[in-house]
Amino acid sequence: xxxxxxxxxxxxxxxxxxxxxxxxxxxxxxxxxxxxxxxxxxxxxxxxxxxxxxxxxxxxxxxxxxxxxxxxxxxxxxxxxxxxxxxxxxxxxxxxxxxxxxxxxxxxxxxxxxxxxxxxxxxxxxxxxxxxxxxxxxxxxxxxxxxxxxxxxxxxxxxxxxxxxxxxxxxxxxxxxx
Amino acid sequence: xxxxxxxxxxxxxxxxxxxxxxxxxxxxxxxxxxxxxxxxxxxxxxxxxxxxxxxxxxxxxxxxxxxxxxxxxxxxxxxxxxxxxxxxxxxxxxxxxxxxxxxxxxxxxxxxxxxxxxxxxxxxxxxxxxxxxxxxxxxxxxxxxxxxxxxxxxxxxxxxxxxxxxxxxxxxxxxxxxxxxxxxxxxxxxxxxxxxxxxxxxxxxxxxxxxxxxxxxxxxxxxxxxxxxxxxxxxxxxxxxxxxxxxxxxxxxxxxxxxxxxxxxxxxxxxxxxxxxxxxxxxxxxxxxxxxxxxxxxxxxxxxxxxxxxxxxxxxxxxxxxxxxxxxxxxxxxxxxxxxxxxxxxxxxxxxxxxxxxxxxxxxxxxxxxxxxxxxxxxxxxxxxxxxxxxxxxxxxxxxxxxxxxxxxxxxxxxxxxxxxxxxxxxxxxxxxxxxxxxxxxxxxxxxxxxxxxxxxxxxxxxxxxxxxxxxxxxxxxxxxxxx
Numbered sequence: 056x057x058x059x060x061x062x063x064x065x066x067x068x069x070x071x072x073x074x075x076x077x078x079x080x081x082x083x084x085x086x087x088x089x090x091x092x093x094x095x096x097x098x099x100x101x102x103x104x105x106x107x108x109x110x111x112x113x114x115x116x117x118x119x120x121x122x123x124x125x126x127x128x129x130x131x132x133x134x135x136x137x138x139x140x141x142x143x144x145x146x147x148x149x150x151x152x153x154x155x156x157x158x159x160x161x162x163x164x165x166x167x168x169x170x171x172x173x174x175x176x177x178x179x180x181x182x183x184x185x186x187x188x189x190x191x192x193x194x195x196x197x198x199x200x201x202x203x204x205x206x207x208x209x210x211x212x213x214x215x216x217x218x219x220x221x222x223x224x225x226x227x228x229x230x231x232x233x
Numbered sequence: 234x235x236x237x238x239x240x241x242x243x244x245x246x247x248x249x250x251x252x253x254x255x256x257x258x259x260x261x262x263x264x265x266x267x268x269x270x271x272x273x274x275x276x277x278x279x280x281x282x283x284x285x286x287x288x289x290x291x292x293x294x295x296x297x298x299x300x301x302x303x304x305x306x307x308x309x310x311x312x313x314x315x316x317x318x319x320x321x322x323x324x325x326x327x328x329x330x331x332x333x334x335x336x337x338x339x340x341x342x343x344x345x346x347x348x349x350x351x352x353x354x355x356x357x358x359x360x361x362x363x364x365x366x367x368x369x370x371x372x373x374x375x376x377x378x379x380x381x382x383x384x385x386x387x388x389x390x391x392x393x394x395x396x397x398x399x400x401x402x403x404x405x406x407x408x409x410x411x412x413x414x415x416x417x418x419x420x421x422x423x424x425x426x427x428x429x430x431x432x433x434x435x436x437x438x439x440x441x442x443x444x445x446x447x448x449x450x451x452x453x454x455x456x457x458x459x460x461x462x463x464x465x466x467x468x469x470x471x472x473x474x475x476x477x478x479x480x481x482x483x484x485x486x487x488x489x490x491x492x493x494x495x496x497x498x499x500x501x502x503x504x505x506x507x508x509x510x511x512x513x514x515x516x517x518x519x520x521x522x523x524x525x526x527x528x529x530x531x532x533x534x535x536x537x538x539x540x541x542x543x544x545x546x547x548x549x550x551x552x553x554x555x556x557x558x559x560x561x562x563x564x565x566x567x568x569x570x571x572x573x574x575x576x577x578x579x580x581x582x583x584x585x586x587x588x589x590x591x592x593x594x595x596x597x598x599x600x601x602x603x604x605x606x607x608x609x610x611x612x613x614x615x616x617x618x619x620x621x622x623x624x625x626x627x628x629x630x631x632x633x634x635x636x637x638x639x640x641x642x643x644x645x646x647x648x649x650x651x652x653x654x655x656x657x658x659x660x661x662x663x664x665x666x667x668x669x670x671x672x673x674x675x676x677x678x679x680x681x682x683x684x685x686x687x688x689x690x691x692x693x694x695x696x697x698x699x700x701x702x703x704x705x706x707x708x709x710x711x712x713x714x715x716x717x
Contacts, residue, residue, distance in 0.1 A: 075291060080279045088277045093593060093602065097283050101290075108291055109298070174359075176270075180711075190268045192277065223266050228358070 066139055067116020071108060073174045074120050079104070081194050082128050086187045088192035089132055122202035125193055129185070129203050162166070183218035187209055246386055280600035314634060316522050325682030353580045353640045354615050354688070355711050360704040361641055363692075368701045373681050373694040374415055375703065378442070379422040381686040385445070386703070392416055392427060394445060399703065405440075407447040417493035417502075418442075426502065428490045437504065492532050497578065498538040501560075503533040503542060515544050517560060528563045534576045538620040543574045543582060552587055557622040569635020571614070573680050579688035582618045583627075583642060585611045585679040590645055591670070594657065601668065606653055606662060608673040613643035613693065615680065643679065643706060646695070 066074065069138045083100045090096040106127050107114075114123050144225070174189060201208040289406035366373070366388060375386040383402065384395040394403040407413050407429065416427040426439045489507040496503070499518040507513045513531040518524040526530035527533075530544030538561055548554040553572035556565045590610045593602040616639035618625045628638045656671050682693035690707045 071295065072288070072292070075288060079287070083279045083283065087279075093280075097280050100280075100283065101263050101287055104287060105294065108294055122547055187270070198470045219266065226266060 064116050064119055066120035067114070069120075071111050074124075075104060078121065078124050081192075082124060082218040083126070085128060085188065086132060089188050090135065095135065099128075099131050103131050106131070118202060119199060121193075121195055122199040125189060125195060125199065125203045128193075129189070175222055176223065179218055179221060182214055183221065186214045187218050187222075190215060250351070262329075265526065278596050278600045282599045282601060324581045347355060350461045350643060353617065353709055354579075354642070354708050355640060356642055357707040357709040360693075360706040363703045363705055365700050368696055368699055371412075371414065373701060373703060374690055375681050375694065376418045376425070377685055377692060379416050379420055379686060381690075383417045383446075384692065385418065386681075387414055390414075390529065392425070392445065392448075394448075397704075397705075403446050403448045405445055415491050415504075417495055419495055420497055420499040426493050426495070428493065435488060437490060437493065437502075493534050494535055496535045496560075497537055498539050501539065503527070503535065503560075505531050506535065515542065515558070526563075526567055527554075527560060528558050530678075532573055534574050534582075535560075535666055536576055536618070537578050537580055541622050543568070543576055543618070543622070545572045545574060554585060555582075557618070557626065561619060566616055566622075566629075568622075568625060568629070571635075573682060575682045575684060575691075577684035577688035578686070579664045579684075580617055580619045580624075581615050581684075581688055583613060583615045583684070583691055584639075585682070585684050586614050586636075587611045588645075588669055589631075594649070594653065597666075602664065603668050605644075605668075605670045606673060607670055610645040610681040611695075612641060612645045613679050614639040615642040615690075616640070642691070643693070643704075646697070 079100070082103055083097070084101045086103070087093055087096040090099060103124065107124055110127075122137065162225075176184065179187065185204055186200055187205060189195045190197075195201075195203070197211050198208050200206075201211045204211065206214075260398050283286055287415060314427065322496045338568060343615070363384075365372050369389065371387055373386045373388070375384050377384055382397050384397065384399075385392055386395065387393070388404075390407050392405040392413050393401060394405075394450045395401055405413065411429055411431040414430060416425050418425055422442060424439050424441050425445055426437060457586045489509075490504055491507065491513075492503075492505040495501070495502045499515050503517045504514050506516050506526075512529050515527045515530045515533045517527055527542065528544060530546045532545045533542045534544075535542060542558045542560050544556050544558055544565075545553045546556055548570065552570060555568040555571045557568055559567045571586050574582055574584040588611075589607065591605050591607045593605050595603045597603045614636070614637075616625060625638060629635065642695055652673065660669065680694050680696070682691055684691055685705075688708060690705055692703065692705050695704055697703050
């Protein structure tokens with residue numbers, strides 16, 4: 056039975072392959088942003104889409120696919136962090152990321168300023184980090200972040216506002232050259 | 234826009250011009266920040282190769298699922314059953330809403346905070362470098378005065394006194410042929426104990442704080458040595474235990490002493506004895522002059538209750554592990570991997586942990602790593618042991634891993650070194666774009682950590698090639714929600 060069209064999100068009419076093509080990039084970027092170890096981030100991306108495929112019938116299409124897939128991605132990330140606390144003996148750090156035509160040395164130097172900001176982001180509390188990561192790495196809207204984190208949109212907006220405020224203070228204190 | 238910026242102290246509204254200026258400045262700050270944050274996103278590459286491979290894999294899996302009849306074609310959910318429609322009634326909704334609010338209030342006030350979270354100590358900001366020295370074979374071994382205003386460390390066999398900001402105040406040079414090591418400030422702040430090493434023989438000595446501080450003016454060096462014993466003798470601890478015991482009768486040949494550590498009450502002194510060809514042992518000497526071996530191990534640190542020690546021992550696999558030891562009986566419980574422990578008066582234990590780190594310096598356009606560096610590095614972690622170590626043992630007994638009970642305090646230093654930049658330059662000049670890994674043997678080691686008064690800050694040294702930096706990091710306690 057097809058649900059009423061006025062409650063159905065257009066994403067619900069798309070096949071899984073098309074949704075995958077559309078959301079691989081934000082999900083992979085989100086996980087690579089949150090997880091220092093790039094190989095782990097890619098493994099997690101694989102796990103997210105495998106789970107999504109196997110549970111695709113549960114996607115009710117009453118909201119955007121972005122919120123649904125990012126809820127899976129966020130849960131996978133949280134599980135990973137829990138496990139990592141116990142086995143944090145070896146890791147691989149995403150020092151910075153470059154996909155440009157610049158020489159490697161130049162690219163490394165350019166990344167220093169960005170790295171400083173990433174470090175400040177890591178210092179935020181868990182709630183703030185979640186919101187900032189979903190907003191800026193996942194490129195989600197506030198309503199979608201609210202769905203992912205099971206919070207109200209206004210609560211997410213408030214967290215975002217406070218996170219930016221705190222970040223700005225820390226950034227000024229650390230002498231950021233924005 | 235903050236209220237403070239638009240109102241003066243008498244709560245009068247500022248002129249519009251000032252308001253607009255302040256608003257513009259803040260707006261610019263935010264827009265710059267947001268632009269930087271977008272830049273952060275843009276610099277995280279996407280693994281295109283994975284995208285293609287995973288797509289294939291997903292299509293295969295989709296076919297498998299279809300053949301199993303699990304229906305991968307989206308099955309759209311059915312309309313909610315009619316029986317739930319009564320929930321839409323405004324009165325029912327209001328009632329359910331108020332019940333939910335009540336339940337929420339109970340949950341929030343009673344359980345949530347106390348059952349699903351933990352307090353932990355974390356760094357408030359980045360470590361600040363106080364000063365930097367050329368690297369020597371001997372570590373800096375800093376010790377802090379109980380009031381936190383002075384630091385004593387070892388340089389070139391001398392005891393050097395620094396202010397809390399890293400300015401040198403005094404230096405006590407040893408007589409020719411002697412070397413000073415392992416200073417430890419007594420908890421009452423009146424004296425410093427240290428080891429004097431001469432021609433293979435060693436002894437533990439004590440010196441009043443006043444004498445040490447006046448070392449520069451009085452050109453203290455060598456001549457004052459004989460006097461030291463007499464003056465120290467008047468001190469509480471020195472009167473009984475001092476020189477009489479371990480080092481007793483002075484100079485136990487072939488015995489090597491290190492890591493002096495006073496118990497919080499100042500009545501016991503732990504130290505490490507290393508005999509030629511033997512393993513290091515932790516000994517404790519008491520005020521009454523008794524001296525006793527506690528356990529094999531190194532780097533002892535006292536619990537706040539003065540009844541336990543944490544010591545490090547070589548691990549069976551690699552590196553070191555930490556043990557909680559009863560200072561009276563020597564009974565020991567394994568805590569986990571770590572070295573250079575220091576147990577603060579507030580119950581937190583800081584320790585360093587070494588690991589192999591691989592840093593990706595550059596990526597290929599398809600998202601695969603191009604140039605990487607592999608190096609052994611150290612990070613500082615912190616965990617709560619309480620006054621006697623029981624909180625950590627409880628967690629370990631519950632099966633929670635040691636590292637899971639600790640938090641990262643000071644991460645490994647990830648700045649690009651000159652060696653790495655030179656290597657990158659060589660790669661660029663050679664025109665090679667093949668993925669490569671540079672293996673560095675240097676260890677960016679953290680050592681000599683020691684808590685400031687009341688555990689408000691932590692001092693530690695970090696070796697970085699030819700130099701060693703003395704760093705101070707402020708600490709603050711924070712509550713963390715457990716994520717379920």
